[in-house]
Amino acid sequence: MKVAVFSTKYYEREFLNNYNKDNKHQLTFFEMALNTQTVHLATDFDAVSIQLNDKVDAAVIAQLSKSKIRLIDLRSAGYDNVDVKAALKNKITIMRVPAYSPEAIAEHAVALILTLDRKTHKAYNRVRENNFSLQNLMGFNLNGKTIGVVGTGKIGAVFCNIMLGFGCKIVAFDLIESKVLIRKGVRYMAFDKLLETSDIISIHCPLTPKTRHLLDKKAFAKMKPGVMLINTSRGALIKTSDAITALKKGILGYMGIDVYEGEQKIFFKDLSAAVIKDDLIERLMSFNNVIITPHQAFFTQEALNEIARITIGNFTDFENGVHSENEVK
Numbered sequence: 001m002k003v004a005v006f007s008t009k010y011y012e013r014e015f016l017n018n019y020n021k022d023n024k025h026q027l028t029f030f031e032m033a034l035n036t037q038t039v040h041l042a043t044d045f046d047a048v049s050i051q052l053n054d055k056v057d058a059a060v061i062a063q064l065s066k067s068k069i070r071l072i073d074l075r076s077a078g079y080d081n082v083d084v085k086a087a088l089k090n091k092i093t094i095m096r097v098p099a100y101s102p103e104a105i106a107e108h109a110v111a112l113i114l115t116l117d118r119k120t121h122k123a124y125n126r127v128r129e130n131n132f133s134l135q136n137l138m139g140f141n142l143n144g145k146t147i148g149v150v151g152t153g154k155i156g157a158v159f160c161n162i163m164l165g166f167g168c169k170i171v172a173f174d175l176i177e178s179k180v181l182i183r184k185g186v187r188y189m190a191f192d193k194l195l196e197t198s199d200i201i202s203i204h205c206p207l208t209p210k211t212r213h214l215l216d217k218k219a220f221a222k223m224k225p226g227v228m229l230i231n232t233s234r235g236a237l238i239k240t241s242d243a244i245t246a247l248k249k250g251i252l253g254y255m256g257i258d259v260y261e262g263e264q265k266i267f268f269k270d271l272s273a274a275v276i277k278d279d280l281i282e283r284l285m286s287f288n289n290v291i292i293t294p295h296q297a298f299f300t301q302e303a304l305n306e307i308a309r310i311t312i313g314n315f316t317d318f319e320n321g322v323h324s325e326n327e328v329k
C-alpha cells in the first residue's frame, strides 16, 4: 500500500522502517503536518498516516476523498483532530493505535509531580552555579496525600497503581468505574467532590465536546487552595486563561502540563530563534510553579517501538481487509 506519512521526525522513521523491512508498504515521509495547505501532497497515495498535530477537518477530508485516499491512519491513541463523521461519510476508514505504552504517559505525569514538588529543576540549575543553598527548595511528602484521577482507563489505571505505591490515597472520577481499582483501594466519587478533596489532580480522560474546558473557572473555584494540577492528556481539557487566573490567585499552587490547547502552532518545533506570538503560553511560562513539557509523555523507546509495530500492522490489516479493533467507528 502507498502511504503518505505526515509529521514524521527522523527518530520515528527509524522505528517505522524497522517494521517495514520487507518493503511491503511504500512509505513516503513528510515532515510537515497534514492540513489544508499540505493535503495536495496526498495525491496518488492509498492512505495517509498522521499524528496529533495534523488537522484533518471536513475540508481536508473532502480533498482526501477526491485523491482516492481510503485510509486515515493515526499514529496516536487520541483522534480528536480528525472529523470522524466526515471521514466515514466519505467512506474513508480511520485506524489508530489505541494503546502503546500507558506506562510511558503515566510515568511522565509522575515525573511532573516530583519535579514540581521537590523542585529538582531549580536545584539542578542552582548547583551548577555553585549555589548550594536550600532556600525555596522545600517540598512535601507524597505519602498520605490525596490524588484525584480524572479518567481511569489504561493510562489512569497505571497512574493510580504508581501513586498507590507512594502511599497516596486515590480518589477518582470516570464514567465507568474499574472494579480492579476499587479492590486496590481507589475511591470513585463525583467530579465536584474530587475537586474539593484532592491535593493533586491528574487528568487522564479523552478530549471530547463534553470534556472540553472541563477544568475552567467554575472547577478551579471548587479546588483546595494550593492544589497541584497535572495534564498529560489533551490541552483543551483545561481552559488556559482560567488556569492563569487560578495561578495568580494561588488556587493552583503548581501546574504541570505536557499538553497545551494552543500547542498545534508551537510544539514539536524549534522556535528558539523566533518570537512566540501566543500570549497565554508566554504567561504560563512566566510562573515559577508551572512546568511545561512539549508533548513528550509518549516519547520512550518502548512506546515508539509499539506505535511503529501497530501502525505497520494497521496498514497490512487494512490492505488484507482484516477486521481490526483499531478501527475508529
Ligand code: NAD
Residues within 6 Å of the ligand: 077, 078, 098, 099, 102, 105, 150, 151, 152, 153, 154, 155, 156, 173, 174, 175, 176, 204, 205, 206, 207, 210, 211, 232, 233, 234, 258, 259, 295, 296, 297, 298, 299
Ligand atoms: P482510555 O480510553 O483507556 O481511558 C480514558 C478513560 O477516560 C476511560 O476510562 C473513559 O471512561 C474515561 N472518560 C471518558 N470521558 C470521561 C469524562 N467525561 N470524565 C471522566 N472520565 C471520562 O485512554 P488512555 O489510553 O488512558 O488515554 C487517555 C488520554 O491520554 C487520551 O485520550 C489522550 O488524550 C491522552 N494521551 C496523551 C499522550 C501524551 O503523550 N501526552 C499519549 C497518549 C495518550
